[in-house]
Every structure is written in C-alpha cells, then in structure tokens.
Amino acid sequence: MARRCHAVLHLFCLGEPSHTGEKLLRGIHQEIESWLSLRQLKIGTMLTINGKNMVSALHQGRLSHAPFMAHVFNLVVKRFLKSSTHLQDILKMARKLCMHFSHSYTTKHTLLDLQGTNGIPQHRLICDVYTRWNSTLHMLDRLYKQRKSINDFLMIQSKVVRCDVQDSCVLHIYKYLFEYQYFQEGDVFIGGIFTAHSKVTQIHFEDMHKAHCPYRMCTFVHNREYEQLMAFIFAIDEVNRRSDLLPNVTLGYQVFDSCGDINKVIMDVLHIMSGFWRPEAIPNYSYKRHDKLVGYIGDLHPFTTNPMAQLLSIFGYTQVISPD
Numbered sequence: 001m002a003r004r005c006h007a008v009l010h011l012f013c014l015g016e017p018s019h020t021g022e023k024l025l026r027g028i029h030q031e032i033e034s035w036l037s038l039r040q041l042k043i044g045t046m047l048t049i050n051g052k053n054m055v056s057a058l059h060q061g062r063l064s065h066a067p068f069m070a071h072v073f074n075l076v077v078k079r080f081l082k083s084s085t086h087l088q089d090i091l092k093m094a095r096k097l098c099m100h101f102s103h104s105y106t107t108k109h110t111l112l113d114l115q116g117t118n119g120i121p122q123h124r125l126i127c128d129v130y131t132r133w134n135s136t137l138h139m140l141d142r143l144y145k146q147r148k149s150i151n152d153f154l155m156i157q158s159k160v161v162r163c164d165v166q167d168s169c170v171l172h173i174y175k176y177l178f179e180y181q182y183f184q185e186g187d188v189f190i191g192g193i194f195t196a197h198s199k200v201t202q203i204h205f206e207d208m209h210k211a212h213c214p215y216r217m218c219t220f221v222h223n224r225e226y227e228q229l230m231a232f233i234f235a236i237d238e239v240n241r242r243s244d245l246l247p248n249v250t251l252g253y254q255v256f257d258s259c260g261d262i263n264k265v266i267m268d269v270l271h272i273m274s275g276f277w278r279p280e281a282i283p284n285y286s287y288k289r290h291d292k293l294v295g296y297i298g299d300l301h302p303f304t305t306n307p308m309a310q311l312l313s314i315f316g317y318t319q320v321i322s323p324d
Contacts, residue, residue, distance in 0.1 A: 021056030186252020191272035193298035218259035
C-alpha cells in the first residue's frame with residue numbers, strides 16, 4: 001500500500017532584511033549548484049508562493065514554476081473576505097477581542113479561570129496573522145468555542161444597569177468596548193471630542209440580551225476627523241514646546257472619540273468634566289479642580305455638537321467648534 005512521505009532536505013537563510021527578486025535568484029542558484037549541478041541533474045518545475053519578489057526572481061532566471069495550491073486557495077478566500085463589508089465588521093470585532101485578551105495579563109488569566117469554571121479547554125485566543133495561512137479561520141473557530149467564557153468575562157466587566165425590568169424605570173447605560181481616549185496632564189487642560197470613528201455597532205453575545213444591556217463598539221475609522229484629532233494633539237505639543245506662547249504654563253488635554261453617537265458624547269463630556277482619566281463619569285463631581293478645565297473643542301457634526309452645547313451651557317464651559 002502506497003504511503004505519502006515528506007521530508008525537509010535543506011533550509012537556508014538569505015540573511016538580509018530586503019528580499020528583492022535579484023537576491024532571491026542568487027539564493028536559488030546557490031541551492032541549484034549545491035543539490036543538482038554536482039549530481040548532473042537538471043532543474044524541473046519549482047513550486048513557490050505567489051509573492052511578487054519570488055515571481056520576479058523566477059522570471060529573471062527563466063525558471064519554470066507553479067504556485068502552491070494551498071496558497072492560491074488562501075488568496076481566493078482572503079479576496080472573498082475583503083469583498084464583504086459585513087464580514088469585515090465581524091473580523092474587526094474578533095481581532096479587537098483577541099488583541100484585548102492577549103495584551104492584558106489580568107484579563108488573560110481571568111479568562112483562563114472562567115474556562116475552567118465552564119469546563120472548557122483552557123486555550124488562549126488566537127490572533128490571525130496576514131502571512132499565516134488559515135489563521136483567520138483558526139481565530140474565529142477559537143472564539144466560537146470559547147464564546148461562553150468570553151461572554152461571562154464581559155458580563156463581569158460590564159457596569160451596566162439591569163434591563164430585565166420595565167424600560168420605563170431603568171437608566172440604560174451602554175458599555176463601550178475598547179474606549180478610545182487621549183490624555184496628557186497639564187496646569188490647565190482642554191477637553192476634546194472628535195468623531196474618529198463614524199459608526200457605533202451594537203454587539204450581541206450569546207444570552208447577553210436576557211440579563212444585561214448590549215455592548216457597543218466603535219467601528220469605521222473616519223480619516224478626516226482622525227487627522228484633525230492628530231492636529232489637535234500636535235498643536236498642543238507645539239504650544240508647550242514654545243516658551244513665548246504660554247510661559248510657565250503647561251497645557252494638557254483629555255480627548256475622547258465620540259464615534260458619532262449622541263449617548264457617548266454626553267458620557268464623554270461628563271468624563272472630562274469630572275476630571276477622571278479613567279472612563280468613569282460622575283455628574284456634578286470633580287475629581288480634580290474645576291479651574292483646570294478651560295473649555296472644550298468639538299465635535300465636528302451638528303447632531304453631536306448641539307447636545308454638547310446644551311450640557312456645557314448649564315455648567316458655563318466654552319465650546320469651540322469647526323467653522324464648517
């Protein structure tokens with residue numbers, strides 16, 4: 001009975017950070033000399049990936065080649081995933097979840113404890129890598145298998161009001177995953193609200209809607225507003241760098257991403273007003289001195305700017321908005 005066998009005969013390292021077609025071709029010729037020419041053998045068809053540098057090297061050397069079928073399938077699947085906006089949204093949320101658990105020691109071990117409690121194999125979440133074939137599939141498969149533990153973790157972390165009573169007598173507080181904020185301490189500081197993300201996506205985890213309010217996540221980066229956010233931070237850094245503008249005064253800032261959501265705008269304004277660098281808002285309470293906050297900049301859209309203005313007018317804070 002025939003049995004498939006495989007073996008790695010040799011590995012070699014180019015040893016250079018830049019792998020151009022010419023450098024790859026030199027490496028291929030060295031291998032040909034080592035394995036074939038000494039044995040008076042001729043090279044046949046080479047199986048390779050479809051990288052531009054590899055294809056260029058083979059064309060320059062006039063070598064016959066065929067692409068790996070596994071690599072071709074991988075490219076076809078990736079092209080299909082990119083063609084669907086809905087799938088891209090799912091993948092973005094999946095990657096953020098995986099990165100969150102991989103970058104925090106506390107959350108990582110809390111998830112392991114929940115896996116043990118639920119009788120689920122204690123496996124770490126897998127972040128997909130562009131150059132690793134099938135890694136996106138493995139990432140989604142691991143998330144699906146660990147969905148119960150992930151859901152329990154988010155339940156524990158959320159500080160939302162119960163929604164299993166009548167909606168008329170409950171305050172809906174949404175939990176936003178991966179809060180985006182920028183903070184720099186100073187003698188005085190400016191609050192900033194920018195729409196770096198242009199959409200809020202509601203996330204439903206298994207059985208979450210039965211006990212808690214849903215989670216929300218900011219999606220779709222808004223390039224123009226993100227550039228203005230970076231310009232705002234750069235301008236403050238320039239003011240602090242120059243001694244002729246605000247001598248002996250350091251200008252700080254606390255900036256939040258409104259994500260184009262009215263509920264989040266109100267919450268972010270209260271965060272800044274309370275003086276917390278952590279995302280915990282307590283209305284009418286100032287963690288720091290009131291006179292350190294001199295005003296607000298933003299937002300850039302009427303449907304979020306107007307609610308800001310109504311709230312800030314009560315407390316007497318200045319609001320500067322874009323003229324357009």
